[in-house]
Amino acid sequence: MVLADNTLLVYWVDAFCDRPFCGNPAVVVPQADGLSEAQMQQIAREVNCSETAFVLQPTLPEADFRLRWFTPTQEVNLCGHATVAALHALAREGRFNLHPGVTEILYIETRSGVLKVLVDCKTDRPWIWLTLPECKFERIPADLARQLAAALGLPERSLSEPVADTLNRDVLVSVPHLHQLQSLTPDMAALTHLGKERGWRGFGVFTRETVEPDRDVHVRFFAPQSGILEDPVTGSVSGPIALLLRQSGESKDPERDLWRFEQGDGLNRAGRLLVELHGETPKLGGQAVTVLRGELYL
Incomplete structure (x- = not known):
């Protein structure tokens, strides 16, 4: 959602780590409705993270929200670290009942289908578990x-x-x-x-x-x-x-x-994550840290 003075709330989040300046940074736009695809790509190019995540209203009734991911040059079908970053930012805002002490299951509309994510807010820093699509x-x-x-x-x-x-x-x-x-x-x-x-x-x-x-x-x-x-x-x-x-x-x-x-580790951005396999279904688990919260001027 673009504010009246053409500003946009953004988070800079380090994903797959438990302290700042490690893991993989992603910028999250938690209210991106009203942005054009060209604007999303411009923002991703400007912040120059490997991915920028945009949270939007869903178009499918079974989804809680829609998520789009952009590299500095193109939109991608799936991004794990920017999803973890986005859920971390949404938990900071208390959206979708993501409050301390609760565990919530959400469904995300993406270009890779509707993805199930479990957000465990029972610890100081939420654990996010994303169920990945089928892979051969x-x-x-x-x-x-x-x-x-x-x-x-x-x-x-x-x-x-x-x-x-x-x-x-x-x-x-x-x-x-x-x-x-x-x-x-x-x-x-x-x-x-x-x-x-x-x-x-x-x-x-x-x-x-x-x-x-x-x-x-x-x-x-x-x-x-x-x-x-x-x-x-x-x-x-x-x-x-x-x-x-x-x-x-x-x-x-x-x-x-x-x-x-x-x-x-070789990039001085040590990151740690878990993959849990249930049969042939992988679930990706990780935490994140907010590094910056601010306004982007359009």
């Missing part, structure tokens, strides 16, 4: 995998069989060692070309070796074709990675499985 995997042919290895700067022999997920159209690549992941210097022009040519959103490279001993997976995510050279923490890619690890036989429990992810 497609093998990447050997000749294309060789191009991918070269673009990522990985020796071909160290590259596991890469796949593309059907949820986000991300490429998922496993490497055996943390030092390999930490030392990656991808050819961004080559990744951009591959991404645009194949219709891929981004490239998630991960390893089971971690910085913190109680974590299960360390991730880096590159999406230059989407205007993001490297994302600090990528919730939407973590669910598919957990599913892929389960299908690879690394699951702890076939019915209920909890995976602890870490990302962003």
Whole structure:
């Protein structure tokens, strides 16, 4: 909702962390009705976060509200960290009965369908659990995998069989060692070309070796074709990675499985999130911190 003096309430929120200046920052516009799509894109470009979230009235009766996500260059179908940031901001405002001591289930209208989210406000900082849509995997042919290895700067022999997920159209690549992941210097022009040519959103490279001993997976995510050279923490890619690890036989429990992810350490934006698998359904869990609340002048 644009105020009479052409100002817009905005929040700057660090998602997937419990202290400021860590995790993945997102700007949230909690009352975006009245903004045009062009204005949303201009705002996302101006604040220059990897994603900006806009909260709008729903168009579907089964949804509580509608959420749109924009990178600095385009609208995207799904974003985990900006969803966590948006629910955190809405809880600060007490909207949708998100008050201290309550647990609320909400349904969000998005370009990826109506998504279920549980917001647990029984702790000082709410826990947000987003149920992600169904995901399957497609093998990447050997000749294309060789191009991918070269673009990522990985020796071909160290590259596991890469796949593309059907949820986000991300490429998922496993490497055996943390030092390999930490030392990656991808050819961004080559990744951009591959991404645009194949219709891929981004490239998630991960390893089971971690910085913190109680974590299960360390991730880096590159999406230059989407205007993001490297994302600090990528919730939407973590669910598919957990599913892929389960299908690879690394699951702890076939019915209920909890995976602890870490990302962003090399960018000095350490982020931590959880993925809980119930069968083949991933639920993404995280917290957030408000860094700034203010007015944007249009």
